[in-house]
Amino acid sequence: MRPSQVKKFQEQQTKFASSVSKRTKRIKTLWNKIQTQKTSDFCELEELVMEAHKLAGTATTLGFVDLGECGRDIEVLLKPHIENKTLPIGDEDIERLISGIDDIAKIEPKRPDDLTYGEVTLLHEQDRTKQLVYVVAEKPEDATEMVEQLQYIDYEVAMFETATELKVALDQEAPSVLIVDLDDFKLLDDITKVWRKNSGIPLVVLSATECWESRLRAAKAGAFTFFHKPVEYDDILGLLDSLWETNNAQYRVLIVEDDRTLAEHYSIVLQGAGMKTCIVDSPDHLLDELGEFHPDLVLMDLYMPNCSGVEAASVIRQHAAHTNVPIVYLSGETDLKLQMKALQVGADDFLTKPINDLHLTQAVSIRARRFRALSAMMDRDSLTGLLNHSNLKMALERELSRARRHKSPVSFVMIDIDHFKSINDKYGHPVGDKVIKGVARLLNYRFRKTDTSARYGGEEFALILPDTPADIALRLIDEFRSTFAKTPFSNGPETFTATLSAGIATFPEFDSIEGLIEVADSALYLAKERGRNRVVTHVELGNSDDPQEKNTA
Structure with a gap:
């Protein structure tokens, strides 16, 4: 574990330790009541x-292994009585376990380093704002244009000519990706001596030849992908x-668990792996949180008071909006038949407690990634990968609902590529598509995970900026506009640039979806009227309350 994880884990151990006597007292009280029952x-x-x-x-889960095993043994011995509708009066094995539970509770928990939890990447602890790319090229002049393209998009790029130079750099800092521009494969052989397949750094090979042997050598070297030069x-x-999307996807996980301490542990582990979590400790609030939090996955306990996980899953599946969201049970239930029965009611998988941190994060991220991919096919624009028009409005409605509750600002931005028809007419639609994808790429790269970008239609885009007042939005969008204006696009040997215009409207000044969209569109129109390649906020629209009247200004 990393130091930050160890500290949080120890805090949870301390919190749990303070509650143990109350838990064991409750178990003994229930057991004594059962022994005196006459009905x-x-x-x-x-309840026991x-x-x-x-x-x-x-x-x-929190390292109190002996106490956990005692609890599991009690549960296993009691279950046949539940199934057979008999009371365990005078059961000596259960009596022995319960009478000794306080002594077992005094056993020191295991330290974090003694547990089998694997290392979890703490994405939020990484300070880098730009993605670092290493390029190794036998002929640096051949890679210059590619490096410039990456730098314009705001990647940080370092270029080397030899594997020796690369080794020095790798020893100091690991990049997000390593690109090797080859004329022959001796350079690749040298690089594989200083770069390791299991380093986690994807290797991209650019080769002058694309025969089977060349591709096979790249594959054996561990290349993530292969491009034949000249490269588009x-x-x-x-x-x-x-x-970038894979490494920075902030999956949203709704944790449904009545044991708050355990839920907080899962939450900390998943947050440490870069995910966003929300805890529901009572199923009564489950549907509200589903609609507001919009999770990529529901992680749910199978056994909860007043409502089982199976029953909760049935309620979730009654709503069309939640038909596809993955539901994963997390429970100590080891009976395979009961697991399969639970999965028949709309759930997708079953994880058994206790589960180590690495297994939990991997299991959740794999399923959340698959859900995101399937959702993207239905909810996103096929060319850019951004949200489509209809889903943008749903996202804006969610942000406005949140902003009203928390009394926080939201800025809505409309963006349009200037003279886009001229670009299509001069260079053709495939090049026009490159420009559209260039805007989408920069939107994804420049803004926060909590911001929402969408293709509004044609060459128009939209952006939702939560917790962002108009003046901050103006500065951010103007920086975005300036960066895009410097980004070159290629049409064979020829390169050109394009510009953007944008309009901004902000909540609470405008309180509805329709109002925000209409006013942002009016501001965009005014930006174009003033000469394009600029950003206008609703403040500049004047005092007229009629957006249509502003459009004629």
Whole structure:
């Protein structure tokens, strides 16, 4: 574990330790009530099984292994009584476990370093704002144009001519990707001696030949992908976009778990891996949080008071909007038949407690990534990968709802490529598509994970900036406009640049989706009227309350 993880884990251990006596007292109280029962009332028995189940999962996860095993043993011994509708009066094995539970609770928990939790990448601890790319080229002049393209998009690029130079750089700092521009494969052989396949750094090979042998040598060297020269730089940028999205996707996980301590542990682990989490400790609030949080995955306990995970999953699946969101049960249930029965009711997978941190993050991220990919096919523009028009409005509605509750500003931006028809007429539609993708690429790269970008239609784009007042939005969008204006696009040997105009409207000055869109569009129109390649906010539209009247200004 990293130092920040160790500290948080120890804080959770301390918090759990302070609650142990209350938990064990509750277990002993319930057991004593059962022993004196004269009626066939199974309420206390069911509650005792639930308490033992929660103790088993939480204690083991937080390093109190012996206490967790004791809870699991109690649960296993009680379950046949639940199934057979009998009371465990006088059961010596259960009595022995429960009478000794306080002594077991005194056993020191394992230290974080002694647990089998794997290392989790803490994306939020990385300070780099620009993605670092290393380029190794036998002939630097051949790679100059590619390097300039990457720098215009705001990648940080370092170029080397030899594997020796690369080794020095790798020893100091690891890049996000390594690109090797080859004329022959001796350079690649040298590089594989200083770069390792398991380093996690993707290797991209650009080769003058594309025969089977060349591709095979690149594959054996561990290349992530292979391009035949001359390379269309838009393809390289597209690849980097894909890597950037994969490495920086902030998956949203809704944790449904009535044990707050355990839920907070899962939350910290997943947040440490760069995910955003929301905890629901009562299923009563589940649908509200689903609609507001919009998760990529629901991680849900199978056994909860008043409502089982299976019943909660059934309610979720009753709503068309939540039909496809993955539901993963996380429970100490080891009976395969019961697991399969639980999965029949709309859930997608079953993870067994206790689960180590690395397994949890991998299992969640794999399923969330698959859901994002499937959703993208339905919700996103096929050319740019940005949200489409209809889903943009849904995203804006969610942000406005959140902003009203928290009394925070939201800026909405409309962006348009200047003289786009002229670009299509002069260079052709494929080149026009490159320009559209260039805007989308820069939107993805320049703005926060919490910001939402969309292709509004044709050469128009939209951007939602939560917690951003108009003056800050103006500065950010103007920097974006300036950077794009310097970005070259190629048409064979010829290069050219394009410009953007943008209009900004802000909540709470405008309180509805329709109002924000209409006023931002009016501001965009005014930017074009003033000569294009500029940004205008709603403040500059004047005092007229009629956006249509402003359009005629």
